[in-house]
Amino acid sequence: MDNCIFCKIAGGEIPSEKVYEDADVYAFHDIHPATPVHFMLIPKLHISSLAEVEDKHRDLVGGMMVLIPRLARQQGCSDGFRTVINTGRVGGQEVYHLHIHILGGRERLPGMIPHPG
Numbered sequence: 001m002d003n004c005i006f007c008k009i010a011g012g013e014i015p016s017e018k019v020y021e022d023a024d025v026y027a028f029h030d031i032h033p034a035t036p037v038h039f040m041l042i043p044k045l046h047i048s049s050l051a052e053v054e055d056k057h058r059d060l061v062g063g064m065m066v067l068i069p070r071l072a073r074q075q076g077c078s079d080g081f082r083t084v085i086n087t088g089r090v091g092g093q094e095v096y097h098l099h100i101h102i103l104g105g106r107e108r109l110p111g112m113i114p115h116p117g
């Protein structure tokens with residue numbers, strides 16, 4: 001995609017603070033970190049959101065999930081982390097290139113999903 005900021009980041013056209021790269025994916029620190037550790041993992045392939053993921057992306061997306069705990073540990077998330085995928089208008093997605101936020105730090109993160117009791 002010509003005008004996609006995350007395609008440009010993955011391609012090195014726009015600078016970023018790289019966390020990890022291989023042939024299929026790129027990880028980089030969020031420019032506005034919400035927590036002490038906050039980076040994003042994206043596929044190099046332009047997929048606009050999780051709503052656009054198809055069966056042909058199974059290996060790519062599965063590989064991303066397998067990679068996350070390793071990268072999180074490397075970034076210092078030794079006692080857990082949170083993953084967030086904002087999807088579409090309702091999900092508050094701002095950048096329309098699939099990305100998984102990985103959030104962590106020392107303190108327990110506030111709950112997002114209310115638990116009864």
Ligand code: AMP
Pocket residue numbers: 005014016029030031032033085086092093094095096
């Ligand atoms: P969202 O689409 O809501 O999941 O969030 C997009 C995220 O991308 C936000 O957390 C932004 O801070 C982050 N972001 C936007 N532009 C850049 C950039 N050039 N480098 C790093 N992170 C960015």
Ligand code: ZN
Pocket residue numbers: 001004005006007008045046047096097
């Ligand atoms: Zn893109």
